[in-house]
Amino acid sequence: MSSTTSSQVLTDNQVQLAPGSVAKLRDPIVVVILCVVTFGIYQLFWWYYANRELADYGRARGTSELGDNPTASVLALFPGAVIIVPAVWTTVTTFKRVQAAQRLNGQTSINGWLGLVIVLVISPVLVGYMQSGLNSAWRAASSSEPAAV
DSSP: OOHHHHSEEEETTEEEEETTEEEEOOOHHHHHHHHHHTTTHHHHHHHHHHHHHHHHHHHHHTOSTTOSOHHHHHHHHTTGGGTSHHHHHHHHHHHHHHHHHHHHTTOOOOOHHHHHHHHHHOTHHHHHHHHHHHHHHHHHHHHSOOOOO
16 A cells, blocks of 8 residues: 555545554534533543554654554553552653654654643543544645655
């Protein structure tokens, strides 16, 4: 498959990043609203799918920097939040994965300090902030050709 067809927009809200790697562009505001309305249940689904998209893209790019086990990330979030440390760890590592995806695509990374302030002041907004970072990374990946390795 040529590099010009390996990254294409599939629908208005989905992009193919590489063969077998499809990511969904989600509205960050809708993500936050759904997390609040469902009392955090949607956040678990979002967490899994965001980490799966990152892991798939990382495999396609040949890097482990974007993670490899979305199920472990969700389990660290819940029920790991009972112990607190796993939830904090998965939040930090997922945030870093979003930053890495943006960096791999030549985008300005989301700000870690702003992320910390958001999680301390109004934590449901953090997933919306991370989704905005994913959206920029996925748009950049779908509009540019993969770099020759």
